Amino acid sequence: MRPSIINEVDVTFWIINGISILLLLLITAAMLYFVFKYSKKRNPVPENIEGNTTIEVIWTIVPIIIVLYMFYISWAGFVNMRDVPKDAMVVKVTGQMWKWTFEYDNQKKSDTLNLPHNKNVKFEITSQDVLHSFYLPQFRVKEDAVPGAQNYFWIRTAELGTFYATCAEYCGLNHSFMYAPINVIPEDQYEIWKNIMPADTTKQDSAMVTPVTTSDTAGVKTDSLNSGAKKDSVTKETPASDIKQTDTLKK
């Protein structure tokens, strides 16, 4: 089993920021202590210190080691991110102003992303018009959608539930309304859905998509950062209802 990307990003984030918080506290504490201890009142006669080679060498070498360590852990996570597992299923993602279209391996298209549970999924991302960025906050990863080029990343659908994709590269008027629901459903349900789905369930005229008000962003799970689906939300939203949801999108 590959290590979880979500986990790696979070761990790297907190290691780097943990060290940073320590450094910040150190700097701030030293500064406040000096300002207090060597105030004009307490220390009327300053000392003439112009430098100290030993300490300057130390505070150069130690940070070099720290940042190389930070680079190393983020690089290790990055290698995992870019190395797509061989068994990954492929979904083609196309951004346009202002919606996402997903194309599955049977050439069917949809604007909801339904994915089988416990699978590795590779997204091949491009754009029809301007730049967008395909961002899955709950999976901690994004990659730009560039017209005329193809970018990729992969995720593992380790948890059942509803998630969302959104756009992170500014693309004009409705940039903040480019949500697409992601339903991770059991594999058998996914197969049924894939086979009964009409060839194209996307809404045709994207510019006409009325900006969804945030409170009903089609199936977007709102407690977004509990990356795992809450178990009750899984039972509440049965795969069948997800399929219906796709049907309503057709109208």
Add this chain to the structure above:
Amino acid sequence: MANGTIAVPKKAAEPDFYHVRTKHTGIWSWLLTTDHKRIGLMYLSAMTFFFLAAMTLGVLMRLEMLTPGETIMTAQTYNSFFTLHGVIMIFLFIIPGIGAVFGNFILPIQLGAKDVQFPKLNLMSWYLYMIGGILALFSLFIGTGIADTGWTFYAPYSIRTTTNVSISVFAAFILGFSSILTGLNFLTTIHRLRCPGMTWFRMPLFVWAIYATAWIQVLATPIIGITLLLVILERAFGIGVFDPTLGGDPLLYQHLFWIYSHPAVYIMILPAMGVVSEIIPTFAKKPIFGYVPIAISSLAIALVGYLVWGHHMFSSGISDTSRVIFSLLTFIVALPSGIKVFNWVATLYKGSIEVTAPMLYTLLFIFIFSIGGLTGLTLGALNTDLHLTDTYYVVAHFHYVMFGGMGLIFFASIHYWFPKFYGKMYNEKVAKIAAYWIAIGFNTLYFPMFIMGYLGMPRRYYDYLPEYQIWHVISTVGSWILVSGILIMVFNLVKGIRSGKPTTANPWGGTTLEWTVPSPPPLENFDVIPTVTTGPYDHTKLHQQLRKEYKDQQKTEEGKN
């Protein structure tokens, strides 16, 4: 009293540069002046206006973000507001900022010169600045509405949108020339107009910082110039450099843009670092800790700053290899800036510290700028960046480094050199209250953005999911606190200009040359060009004096007992 320089003989009652008779009078004595001091002050007034305008846009944007959905403006308005806010803050405030105002006013005096090398060119730079600034604002009122691309003008959106992109881009193009010419002027001034005895390693660190900055201005700005020109040509004639439907490459635009704009972040921050290296020795009453390393690291930053532009493009689809290289270089380049912070804190050690208003701003800067710098590490790291880039985490990060870095030091600089500019003093107590108020507002405004960003809130979003609202509300309240602090500061300064108490040539006990001339200085700064015999932060005479005072005081106390 200035140390380390041969005392400058002062003739009595020579008129200062405000009152000296010149060829022109009234408004023309300003608009046609070639005096570096007047030009610096003209930049200061214009910049204050632009800053307050962009600040107003920022506050209105924050008000819009108070609730999800429409609060006070439409999506189109929001999009043009963050564009104009970004364009003004970047091209009219932080890039020229400290160099144009304090570089112009103070740098020639610190070198012992009568003016910059090319005074007329200096005035022309100011006019180019004004033309660029007015054009940028003008796009509000004419044509098809203000640009809605963000200050980065990314293609192909910037090629296709129907708004006034060409005008904003042209404004930035003209501002680029202003920047290049100012840089050129400072470079030649520093090379040619140093007074006798002013060797390279006797120059104040502010001069070193401006020197390093000027090289970036001269060498990097032409790249953005040609890039912006290509955007205009592509919009007008469809030449097909950036738009893939015309055979162009959108990533080419990003490379060209960031090859300038990453070094440009050093144009923004280096002069501020220079000012910090002036203020801390003055108020700790001792030399800077590690003069030579600080001076050299300014140059090193300017040089290696060219090699890391790719960290703005980690998610754009550049190759994995180049991402790894850019990330590694980014981590390395972060070091000199961090080490400067250590040097400043070390300078405080065993000083005799006086926390005046400029010093207070500087200490707050060290705290806030450190947060900004340290949060940059997760953006330079390869895997975390793919989650955080283009979210509010980035918005928080760059406000911490740019506003918390250059912005706060701009405020510190005004308070530091105010007596030299005007020969008067502001109300110190009010200035300090404003500083604390600004710091509280600043952190309330921007810290929640780190949290939102980590939780996945993308930037440049007009609308958002309700789960983020709590952080947006806190942030918006912070913007009100910050703005009231800034207004208190501005009113206090304006009042100081009008009716402040008269001050002396050297109210702070500074050791650099600008403190040897009267406040405000006479037209050509020096009656007799000074000769320098020591480094810029030589405090030995002051220390002798303090030691003597201290002994005398102890004696009198002993006498009492």
